[in-house]
Amino acid sequence: MSPEVAICIVTYNSAADLPDCCAAIAAQDYRPLEVVIVDCASSDMSVDVARRVEMPGIGHRLIALAENRGFTGGMNEAFRHTAAPYLLTLNADVRPQPSYVRCLLERFRHSPEMRIAAVTGRLVRPLEGGERRLDACGMVLTRTWRHLDRGSGELDRGQWGEPQRVFGATGAATLFSREALADVAVDGEIFDPAFHSFREDAELCFRLRERGWEVIYEPRAGAEHRRRVLPERRRALPAAINYHSLKNRYLLRAYHQTPGNFVRTLVPALGRDLAAFAYVLLTERSSLAAYGWLWRHRREVLARRRRIQARRTVAPAAIDRWFSQRAPELVPSVPAAPGR
Numbered sequence: 001m002s003p004e005v006a007i008c009i010v011t012y013n014s015a016a017d018l019p020d021c022c023a024a025i026a027a028q029d030y031r032p033l034e035v036v037i038v039d040c041a042s043s044d045m046s047v048d049v050a051r052r053v054e055m056p057g058i059g060h061r062l063i064a065l066a067e068n069r070g071f072t073g074g075m076n077e078a079f080r081h082t083a084a085p086y087l088l089t090l091n092a093d094v095r096p097q098p099s100y101v102r103c104l105l106e107r108f109r110h111s112p113e114m115r116i117a118a119v120t121g122r123l124v125r126p127l128e129g130g131e132r133r134l135d136a137c138g139m140v141l142t143r144t145w146r147h148l149d150r151g152s153g154e155l156d157r158g159q160w161g162e163p164q165r166v167f168g169a170t171g172a173a174t175l176f177s178r179e180a181l182a183d184v185a186v187d188g189e190i191f192d193p194a195f196h197s198f199r200e201d202a203e204l205c206f207r208l209r210e211r212g213w214e215v216i217y218e219p220r221a222g223a224e225h226r227r228r229v230l231p232e233r234r235r236a237l238p239a240a241i242n243y244h245s246l247k248n249r250y251l252l253r254a255y256h257q258t259p260g261n262f263v264r265t266l267v268p269a270l271g272r273d274l275a276a277f278a279y280v281l282l283t284e285r286s287s288l289a290a291y292g293w294l295w296r297h298r299r300e301v302l303a304r305r306r307r308i309q310a311r312r313t314v315a316p317a318a319i320d321r322w323f324s325q326r327a328p329e330l331v332p333s334v335p336a337a338p339g340r
Contacts, residue, residue, distance in 0.1 A: 002032075002083070002084075003032040003033055003034040003059070003082075003084050004032070004084060004085055004086055004105075005030070005032075005033055005034075005084055005086045005087075005088060005101055005105065005175070006033075006034045006035070006036055006078075006082035006084035006086070006087050006088070007025055007033060007034070007035045007036070007088045007090050007101075008035075008036050008038070008075060008078035008079065008082070008087055008088065008089055008090065009021070009035065009036070009037045009038070009078070009090050009091070009092055010037075010038050010039075010040060010071050010074030010075055010078065010091075010092075011037060011038070011039045011040065011042060011046045011050065011074075011092050012039070012040045012041075012042055012046070012068060012074075013042045013043060013044045013046060014042065014044075014046050014092035014093070015042070015044045015045040015046045015048075015049045016044075017092040017093045017226070018037075018046065018049045018050060018053060018092050019049065019053060020095055021090070021091075021092045021093070021094060021095060022035075022053040022054075022055055024094075024095040024096050024097075024098075025055055025058065025090075025096070026054070026055040026056060026057075026058060027098045028096070028098055028099075028100065028101050028102070029098045029099055029102055030099075030101040030102040030105065031057060031058075032057075032058075033058045033101065034058065034059045034060065034061075034082060034084065035055060035058055035059070035060035035061075036060070036061055036063070036078040036081050036082050037050045037060065037061070037062045037063070037078075038062075038063045038065060038074040038075070038077045038078045038081075039062065039063070039064045039065060039074075040065050040067070040068040040069055040070065040073070040074050041064075041065055041066060041067050041068045047062065047064050050062045061081060063077055063078070063081060065077065069193070069196070070193075070195070070196030070197040070244075071171065071191070071196070071197045071198075071200060072191035072192060072193050072194075072195050072196055072197065072200045073191075073193050073196070075089060075171070075190070075191050076189050076190055076191055076193070079178075079181070079190055084178070085177070085178050085179070086105060086108070086175055086176070086177060086178065087175070087176045087178055087181070088101060088104070088173070088174070088175045088176075089171045089172070089173070089174055089176065089201075090172070090173055091171075091172040091173065091225065093172075093225060093226040093227070093228070094123070094172055094173045094223050094224070094225045094226075095223060095224040095225075096121075096173060096221075096222075096223040097221070097222045097223060099220070099221065099222075100121060100173070100221045100222065100223055101175070103121065103218055103220040103221035103334070104119045104120075104121060104175040104218055104221050105119075105175065106334045107119045107163070107216055107218045107221075107334055108175070108177065110332075110334040110335075111216070111331065111332070114214050114216070114331070115180075115212060115213055115214055116177065116180075116213070116214050116215075116216055117176060117177055117180030117181075117208045117213030117214060117215060118168075118169050118174050118175065118176045118177070118180070118205075118208065118213075118215045118216070119169075119174070119175050119215075119216045119217075119218050119221075120136070120138060120166070120169030120170060120173065120174040120175070120215070120216075120217055120218070120221075121173060121217075121218055121219070121220075121221030121222055121223055122134075122137055122160065122217075122218075122219040122220075122221065122222050122223075123135040123136040123137070123149075123170070123172065123173060123222075123223050123224070123225045124156055124222070124223075124224055124225070125224070125225060125226070125227060126224055126226055131155060131156075132155070132156040133153055133154060133155055133156060134151035134152060134153070134154045134155075134156050134159075134160070135149065135151075135152060135225045135227055136149035136150065136151065136152060136170045136172065136225070137149070137150045137151040137159075137160040137166075137217055137219070138150045138160075138164065138166030138167070138168070138169060138215070138217035139166055139167050139168035139169055139170060139201075139202065139205065139215075140166065140167055140322070141167050141322045141323045142268075142323065143264075143265045143268045143269070143323050143324075144265070144268045144269050144271070144272040145249070145252070145253055145257075145265060145269045145272070146272070147167070147168065147199070147202040147252075149170055150166065150217075160217070160219060161219050162219065162328075162330050162333070163216060163217060163218050163219060163220075163330065163331045163332070163333055163334070164216070164217045164328045164329060164330055164331060165214060165215070165216060165217075165328075165329045165331060166215055166216070166217045166328075167205060167209065167215065167322040168201065168202055168204075168205030168206075168208075168209075168215050169201065169205065169215050169217070170201055171191075171200065171201035171204075172225055172227075173223050173225065174201070180208060180211075180213045183211055183213070184204070184207040184208055184210075184211050184213075184311075186207075186304065186307060186308065190204065191203075191204060192204075192251075192255075192304075194251060194297070194300075194301075194304075195244070195248050195251060196244050196248075197241070197244050198241065198244050198245045198248055199245065199248035199249060199251075199252055200248070202252060203248075203251070203252050203255065203256070206252070206255070206256040206319070207308060209314065209318075209319055209322075210256070210308070210309075210311075210312035210313070210314050210319065211311065211312065211313055211314065212313050212314050216331060218334075220334065239284075239286040239287070242284060242286070242287050243286065243287045243289060243290050244290075246276065246280065246287045246290040247290035247293055247294060249276075250290075250294055251294070251301065253269075254294075254301050254302070254305055255301075255304060255305045255308050256305075256308070256319075258316040258319075258320075260316055260317075260320065261316060261319075261320055261323070264320065264323075265323065
């Protein structure tokens with residue numbers, strides 16, 4: 001029986017994380033599964049660890065790239081090596097609970113009336129000082145054009161306990177429909193290679209939303225995420241991470257901001273842009289190259305924008321509503337299966 005779900009993992013110096021991640025995959029209560037690991041020219045033992053991991057009953061393959069293509073290039077490569085109709089993007093630092101895959105897939109099957117592209121779960125961070133904090137409960141947008149993981153950093157008190165429609169989902173642990181991904185692909189690529197790393201999941205979710213696809217948050221699916229890249233840790237992050245993060249925040253808007261949205265978000269977005277430029281100029285000069293990249297590639301960026309916008313089927317107003325604070329829209333819960 002061909003696997004219905006493929007778990008796709010991109011590694012870069014992830015040797016310390018891979019064993020626990022693969023052990024969590026092996027403990028999944030859903031079968032059949034397959035795993036595709038793409039290594040982006042790691043300098044540690046990631047490739048050796050990936051070759052040695054054991055996941056009984058689960059076929060897995062390793063693709064070792066000669067260069068670091070980032071999360072986007074690695075994930076696109078992983079997608080090409082599987083024909084599964086559902087694709088779980090999984091970071092090596094995520095530990096999904098045994099029911100994670102099953103709960104996400106049940107949401108797809110339980111809501112056939114919805115045009116679901118992706119389902120994401122309730123991600124928490126490892127215990128720290130006896131306290132558990134949330135990591136991501138779906139993605140939300142702000143009027144400053146920030147895309148935030150809902151609940152990020154909050155003490156876990158059981159909030160966000162109902163399934164809901166959300167704008168988007170983190171690429172760290174989300175189950176995607178191949179049909180939806182194929183519908184929004186550009187030049188056969190799912191994630192935009194220009195992003196390399198960071199914010200690529202938000203950009204993909206914009207394309208999905210603009211084509212009328214839904215993203216659902218399913219809290220029954222739980223996972224632990226050892227997130228290391230956080231805004232409050234920016235000063236301690238490698239320069240390359242901050243460079244891509246800055247570059248990609250403008251790429252995202254270049255592809256998807258409409259004239260009406262530009263007017264509605266001008267004041268808050270401009271304030272954040274000026275603050276970001278001042279910060280980079282005074283504190284993080286290594287990221288100034290991001291502005292140069294955007295200028296040099298402006299023609300390619302605008303050409304891609306025209307292609308994306310020409311295929312949209314949803315009115316801009318339907319996307320704009322996600323920028324406003326509003327009551328979460330609940331979706332029916334999936335009934336518990338007998339014996340569970």
